[in-house]
Each structure stands twice: as structure tokens, then as C-alpha cells.
Amino acid sequence: MIIQKHDQDITTPTGTMRCTVYHPNAEGRFPCIIFYSEIFQQTAPIARSAALMAGHGFVVIVPEVFHELNPIGTVLSYDDAGKDKGNTDKFTKPLEDHDTDTVAMISAFENAEYCNGQFGSMGVCLGGHLAYRAALNPRIQAAFCLYATDIHSNTIPCKEGNDSFTRTAEIQGEITMVWGKQDPHVPTEGRQKIYQQLMDTERLFTWHEFNGQHAFMRDEGDRYDPALALECYTKAIALFQRTLNR
Template identity: 25%
Template sequence: MGHTISLNTTRTQCIGAYLAQPAGKPKGGIVVIQEIFGVNAHVRSVTDRFAEAGYTAIAPCFFDHLETGVELGYDEAGFTRGRALVAELGLDRALEDVASAAEAIASAGRIGTVGYCWGGTVALLAALRLGLPSVSYYGARNLPFLGEKPKAPVMFHFGELDKSIPPDMVQKHREMLPQMELFTYPADHAFNRDVGDHYDEASAKLAYQRTLAFFDKHLAHGA
């Protein structure tokens, strides 16, 4: 459905991005922020799905700063390589790329972000620092940033069986950002990833409905 474009960044290097357009006039734009595995088939399908829901959707290939065309599997080698890449990339450079991607689709209207795992924390930062309404799925790196004053609303999704984000971490989100919507599900980490062992269809479907409602409110209706 979508296609790869070249995305100018605030640095000298261009990176790739997967862009998917809706059939009609867009309701707004969404920057889709990957897990640690690159813009792989799953991320492209997620991006396509938001386009099918009426939004211009773009998934920046953050890892192109380091290595072109990274698409990792969900085995131990993929986890190890992905963790090393996000550590080398850093959150600041990722956030710069989110801003560049948002600018690239600005003609779609109001822009928001959605991120998963590592991308969940980048999405949180996009709300805190860039003023983009954002949905953060199971961001395990969120805690250091919860004290920042948000510039836009953010919705959180967490799995109740997620060992990387125990209940006390989830509670910190409620305490530090009580004005934001937060939902938990009887599922594990990565419950939205429909190609992994942790996929939970019922939880993923409900979280997606809530996510679309969030974007329809804050982007489509310009709240």
C-alpha cells in the first residue's frame, strides 16, 4: 500500500521512510515509531493500517543513520542487534527524525505519533517536547522523562504481564502524569505485534480502538 521515500533530517544525512496515504482526504498525519527491529514488514503493516483508517502515516527508518535497510527478526540475534542500534542512535537523534517526519507530512493536517516498545518512549518524548499528541505502547524507557511538563496529550498502553514494566512503573506514570489516559491489558510486552509469541488479539484490538479514538479527537477534530 505504501512506498519508501527519502526523508531530509536536521543533520546532513537523508534517511528512508515508509509512507502510506489514505484513499481520500487525510484526517491528519501519524508518525509511526518502530520497535528496536527497524522498519520491517510488521511496522509497514501497522503504518498501512493507520492509512486505511484515514491518516497519512509515515515510519522513519531511524537506523539508516547507522546502517541502511535494517530489518531484524525477533530472535535473540535480532534483539541483541536492535538493542545495540538504539543505544548507538540515542533518543535525541530519534526525536529529531520524528520532527522531520512530522514536517514531511504537514500537509495532512494536525500530526501525532504512535510508538511501540523503544518507540513508545520516543512517542512520549514527542508529546513532551515536540507538542505532538502521541500514543505510547509499553515504553520501558519512560521513567526518566515523566517529570517533564507535557506540551501535548499522550495515551499509554501497558501489558499487565510485562516483566520489563512492572506495576510500580505503571503506577509512576499515573502519579507523574495523572492527566493522561493510561490503560492496562491482560497481556505481555509487545501484545500488539501480530507476528510474535506475545501477540494478544483481544488486547491489541481494544488498544487500537482507543488509539484511533485518541487520534480522531486530537488530530481529526483539532482538539
């Protein structure tokens, strides 16, 4: 489908948050996917991923995940300085503030003329964690989480007992977890810990482990694996078409 995009600033309890919205350039209402970025915010690879998903019949909302900590429109570079700033932001913003961001996006977009009121979440790296975290909200009917960091280690600040791993049993929608086995950020024991938690809490989930490195979806840099990326996009599209078009 041909798509269009626009920026929309919304109000959250922690300040104004810019969202970039990609959606089909067609009449009708479409399901919404909240697409959470890496620590670098909306880089060119994230924008291309969002556009690809939107072209398959979805409204894709990309928030600035660290809007409280940076001027509107901030995009960090894929270099050491960008990584250091992004990681500082990650370890500064508590999960509770990400929760209120999610609530604000649902409230802002659920009655938009192009949205059918159905919501899913998707993300990569930090965004994979935030997509998982968003699924604690009962309005999120499906989540597609790619190499989600910090779930197993509980290294993003939050109130005691409010970490995403501990609250897994609250996930009501269907969830897909995707991992690269050569990803040093989530080692084998970390992946096994999350898998066991999903099993113990009897969540509805699908699990994929690939021979891939961290950020294998990112179409810049030497870790990009186009074949794996295509397979994952296909799986994500199938999940959301099945769960958000009821």
C-alpha cells in the same frame, strides 16, 4: 479506506532517514501519525499496523528509527541476533537525535498534498517511548504509547536532565498510555512511577493496564493477543479521530 504507500527519504541533522508513508488512496488532506517502531525497525507486523491505521483515514509515517546506524532499508529479525543489534542501537543513539528526527518529519510532511498539518504520534516498545518523547514537541497533538520502555529507568542516552521522564511536564497534547501487566520490561513500580509523574505534572492522559505480555500487539509470535490488539487499535483510532480532525 483503500490505501497506498511509498518510501520517502528525508534529510535530518544526523543523515538521511527513510520513511515509509501509508495514506488513503483518496482525494483530500488527512491527519498525520508518526508511527515509531520497535528496535527491529519496519518489520512485517509494524507495516501491517501502519496500514491498518492508515485505512481509517490517516497518513501514517514509519521512520527508520536507527537510520544513522544501519544501511537504508535495514530490518532486524525477531531472533537473538536481531534483538542484540537492536538493543545496541537503542543504547547508542541519544534521545536528542530522535528529537531532531521528529522535527525533520514534521517539516517534511506538513505541507504534503495529502497532509492536513495535524500530527500525532504512536509506537510500540521503544516506539512507545519515542511516541511519548515526540509529544514534547508542541506540534504533536496526541500520542498513543504502547508498553513504552526505558522511560521509568532512563536507560536511553541523553544529556543530563533531558530524559523523557523528567520533561513530562512539557507534554501539551493528550496522551494515552497502554501497558501489559505481565511485561517484565516495565514492572509495576516502573508503571507506577510514570503514572505518578503524569498526575503530578497534571497532564491530560488516559491510562490502560491489560493482562498482557510485552509485545502483545505484534501479530507474530506466541505473545500476540488479537483481542487486546483490536481493542487498542480501536482506542488509538478514536483518540486520533477526536484530536486530529479539529
